[in-house]
Each structure stands twice: as structure tokens, then as C-alpha cells.
Amino acid sequence: MNAAAKHQPDLLERPASLLVPTWTKTGLALLYDQHTSNTYDVRLKLTKELLIVQKQDVVCVNGGDSHLNHRTVVLRRQLTGGLGLSIKGGAEHKVPVVISKIFKDQVADQTGMLFIGDAVLQVNGINVEKCTHEEVVHLLRTAGDEVTITVRYLREAPAFLKLPLGSPGPSSGQSSRASSPLFDSGLHLNGNSSNTAPSSPSSPSANEPKYEKRWLDAVTLPLFMARISRRKAGTDKLRSNSFEVIALDGVCTHALQFCTAGESTDWLQAISTNINDLTQESMKTANTYGSPDDQIVHMGWVCEPVQASDAESTHSCRFLALRGSSLLIFRSPPVLVSDWAQAEASFHLCEVLFKVHKLWIAEDCWIQTKFYMGLQQDGDLRDSEPFCFSVLVGHGQSFCYSVELGSDLVLWEKAFQRAVFMEVQRVRWKSYMCSSQGKILSFTVDFESGFSCSESISKKTIWKYKFSQLKGSSDDGKTRVKLLFQNSENKQIEMKELEFANLTAVLHCIHSFIAAKVATVDPVFVSSQSLTQKYMCSS
Numbered sequence: 001m002n003a004a005a006k007h008q009p010d011l012l013e014r015p016a017s018l019l020v021p022t023w024t025k026t027g028l029a030l031l032y033d034q035h036t037s038n039t040y041d042v043r044l045k046l047t048k049e050l051l052i053v054q055k056q057d058v059v060c061v062n063g064g065d066s067h068l069n070h071r072t073v074v075l076r077r078q079l080t081g082g083l084g085l086s087i088k089g090g091a092e093h094k095v096p097v098v099i100s101k102i103f104k105d106q107v108a109d110q111t112g113m114l115f116i117g118d119a120v121l122q123v124n125g126i127n128v129e130k131c132t133h134e135e136v137v138h139l140l141r142t143a144g145d146e147v148t149i150t151v152r153y154l155r156e157a158p159a160f161l162k163l164p165l166g167s168p169g170p171s172s173g174q175s176s177r178a179s180s181p182l183f184d185s186g187l188h189l190n191g192n193s194s195n196t197a198p199s200s201p202s203s204p205s206a207n208e209p210k211y212e213k214r215w216l217d218a219v220t221l222p223l224f225m226a227r228i229s230r231r232k233a234g235t236d237k238l239r240s241n242s243f244e245v246i247a248l249d250g251v252c253t254h255a256l257q258f259c260t261a262g263e264s265t266d267w268l269q270a271i272s273t274n275i276n277d278l279t280q281e282s283m284k285t286a287n288t289y290g291s292p293d294d295q296i297v298h299m300g301w302v303c304e305p306v307q308a309s310d311a312e313s314t315h316s317c318r319f320l321a322l323r324g325s326s327l328l329i330f331r332s333p334p335v336l337v338s339d340w341a342q343a344e345a346s347f348h349l350c351e352v353l354f355k356v357h358k359l360w361i362a363e364d365c366w367i368q369t370k371f372y373m374g375l376q377q378d379g380d381l382r383d384s385e386p387f388c389f390s391v392l393v394g395h396g397q398s399f400c401y402s403v404e405l406g407s408d409l410v411l412w413e414k415a416f417q418r419a420v421f422m423e424v425q426r427v428r429w430k431s432y433m434c435s436s437q438g439k440i441l442s443f444t445v446d447f448e449s450g451f452s453c454s455e456s457i458s459k460k461t462i463w464k465y466k467f468s469q470l471k472g473s474s475d476d477g478k479t480r481v482k483l484l485f486q487n488s489e490n491k492q493i494e495m496k497e498l499e500f501a502n503l504t505a506v507l508h509c510i511h512s513f514i515a516a517k518v519a520t521v522d523p524v525f526v527s528s529q530s531l532t533q534k535y536m537c538s539s
Helices: 003-007 107-111 133-141 174-178 186-190 261-289 337-342 363-373 406-427 503-521 523-528 531-538
Strands: 025-033 038-046 050-062 070-076 085-090 095-102 118-123 146-153 210-222 227-229 242-246 255-257 296-307 313-323 326-330 345-348 353-356 387-392 398-403 429-436 439-446 450-455 461-465 470-475 480-486 493-500
Touching (some): 038 255, 038 261, 050 146, 070 107, 070 118, 085 133, 095 107, 118 133, 227 261, 227 296, 242 261, 261 296, 296 406, 313 398, 326 337, 353 406, 353 503, 398 406, 406 503, 429 503, 439 493, 470 503, 480 503, 493 503
Antiparallel strands (some): 025 038, 025 255, 038 050, 050 210, 070 146, 085 095, 095 118, 118 146, 227 242, 242 255, 296 313, 326 345, 353 387, 387 398, 429 439, 429 493, 439 450, 450 461, 470 480, 480 493
């Protein structure tokens, strides 16, 4: 084992300021269906390993066929309150006619078999699925004292069809209200209802089927290696108060919408925390059986902007891993041991430079982190300023990535710092072929001694300087660099001009070794240079 391995620091852990317990959470949301452009009520259940999306349904709990979705109910019209229900929708709006209100203690409520969200299929044996709103209202009003209706609960009834009576709708005249799918026909069906209970209310008999509205699991999504996206499909535009969760196998929740930015961020952070915790557990398991020189420091999903053919930008997802000596870029997470050989790109960590986008660093950009830390309770998220960073590699090539939360950006910045530090501690030195004044030389960066240049064949040292003697540098952005060193004896500045085939990689390597050297001498200084951590603390 390399002697340097004794000095290897512990692997990255979540910063103390970001430590939170695993979230177990339940709450309501709206699910957006891009095919129908409708939103549906759903309930979310979050556990350590799963996100469960539930949809409401009516189930028979006693005395009937639990699998039968249709219910036929006989209503006896009352003088006070009529049928005791209201409806919305209609074929003219391309939505079904749905029961939108059931008046307490009136005839529809007394049956125990009708629910808000039930679609009306038949009235006295007449199919009304293709009827307009006014046609269904007319049938119900003229059906006589005894009305038989057949209904089916719509698990994915558009949310606006189930708005409570009196919810905001079109505010113009009666004719425009009647032409809206939000128009509630309760007054027309039941007369001037006063919600007064009938003199002798009846209850369902004991042998009649009993129905209940329950939340049933619709989608069960494993959080292991899952990812979260706030972007609209096929674009680089961020959704407002909305995101979707995509599992490793491609199963997707579709867009989950929330009423406020705070509620959206709360759920986003809770789900993200559980995904990160599962990733950390996976890393610990892999590192237990892996080589000490091949440990995983950090890994996770990021988004990369892509220029589409129509000149509009979109994005693609990549999975980054800081493992051993390399930054690895994957199209999908490496779950199996063999998957680690499938990286689409690999870069040496000593030659990689991590950079937080200055555009992102603004005081109010930390609103999501303020939500997370409990410092801010309301406000709007600024979608125009995502959490972005760049990874600069050799030959001037760079990759721009974004993450969903400021806490994720903190983790990536600290992970790169730790991974590069560990790699410098492990390799101890790096050499590059270069030329100066027509001679082929070898330029070396050594963690202990600093910089040196020697003849490539004879290995004879031409010059040597400590890290502290480097006072400045300049380069042409292509192949040439000028290094300015201060002579330790006469204090004069001495310039060394060198030419490299891959100048960017050399400059990044110099930066990595100097940063690692400073971290060894003064770890607090390196921590103070963290832009994301700086703004986290100032918030």
C-alpha cells in the first residue's frame, strides 16, 4: 500500500449545517397529466426508500362486489332540497358530468353510495356520457320523484370539477356561467336549497352495500438512484412550484404541483434528502469492499444544458461520480460492478477544476436553502437562477451542470475539494513533458518539494522552486505559460517559460497541488474559500 494512504482523510460526509433526519412525510398535491392537460388530486407518502402516489377511489367495504366500479343508486326526490346534489362538466367541455357537491343530510347523502367526484353514466337507464351539461340537468329535473342514476368514481377527475360550491368561477352573466365546466347546477336541480334536513331521514339498510372513499396506491417509486427534475419536458424552463421524480427504471410520477413555493421546496428537500441518504448508504457498502485507492467520495444526478436543433435549449441528465483518481460521467448510475466500466467520459481529478457560477451567487438566490434551514417561511423561488457549476478539464474543455437545491451544490463543491485533496495526497507528484528554448524537458509538481524542471533524458534537474516561491503566472490560453518565481537568496523574480501539449491540464494540476498544500497547512482557509458555504452562513 502506498505510504500516502496513511494520510488519507475520511470520506465526505454531509456538512453539519445540513444534517437532517430521514423524512417520513404525507401530504396532498396535484398531479399534472400532460396528455390531457388536466390536474388531479393525489396524496403523497414518503418513506426512507419509497415515494408513493395515491389516488382516491370509492371501494365497497361491505355487502357487495369490491371490484365492481359502477354503482346504481335510487334517489327519491324531496320537497326540501330536491336530490341533494350538484353537478359540473359536460360533453361540450370534453369532460364528464361529475357530482361536485353533496348536501349534508339530504337524499344523496343519506344513500351512503354517492361521492363528490362520481361521474354520472346513466339517468333512469338513459346513457348520458355524451350529453351536455344542460341535457343532464334537464333529465334529472324531469325524471320524476324517483330517479335511478348509475355512477362511477373518476380517480383522475380534473381537480376543477370537484371545486366546492361557491369556488371562484367565471364572474359574468348567467349564460356564460352555464357554458363553463365550473358552473354548478345545484340551484337548478334542487331548487332554493336551505340545507334543511328532511323530517324523517332514512339510513341505508344493514344489508345494503357500504362504500367508502379511500386513498389507494397508484404509483410506488423506489428512491434508490432516483432523480428529481423541476424542468418542463423537452425544455430548459423551470416549473413553478412543481417537479417530478423519476426512478432508476424510468417510472415517473409526472409533474407534482403544490400551492406555494414553500410547500414545493419542503417536499423537494425531503425527497432529495432521502435519495441522497440511500446514495450514501450505497457508497459506504461499495467502499467497504473496494480498494483504499478506489473509494467513492460522492456521486449523484446533475442536469446538463443541450442546444436543440431548433436553437431552443433543453437539457439532458448525467450521473457524476468522484471515485479514486477520476471524475466519471455516466448516462445512467453504475449499479453493478461491471457498470463502472461504462462511463462515457473519465478525467483525472488532479487535472479538473470545479467552479461555481458567479451568476448564481446572489443573496436572494439562497431562498431554497433558507426554506431548508427554517430561516424563511414564504416567498417565491427564482427560477431564472438555477444552482449551477462548471467542471473544467483538459484542452480548455468544460461541462456545465445544474442541481435542484442549494444544499446539493454545497455537497458537490465540498466533494470536489475533498476528492482532489485525497488524490493529491495519494499520488504525491505529477510530471508533464514540455519544451523550452527547443529542449524537451520534464516539468514536475511535487507535494513535498514544489516545482522542478529536468532534462527528459538525463533527468538532470535544471531548476527547482518551492510552492511559496511562485509569485505569479500568465499564459497565452493555448500552449505557453510563464511562471514567475522569487529567488530565495536575492529576492529577484525569475521567469520560466514553458510550452505544453495540454496546458489546461497542467494549470489545473498546479492549482490542485497548491490548494491541497494550503489545506494541509490551514484547513480553515480552504473552508472559507467555499462560495456556497460562505453564502449559506451569511443567510
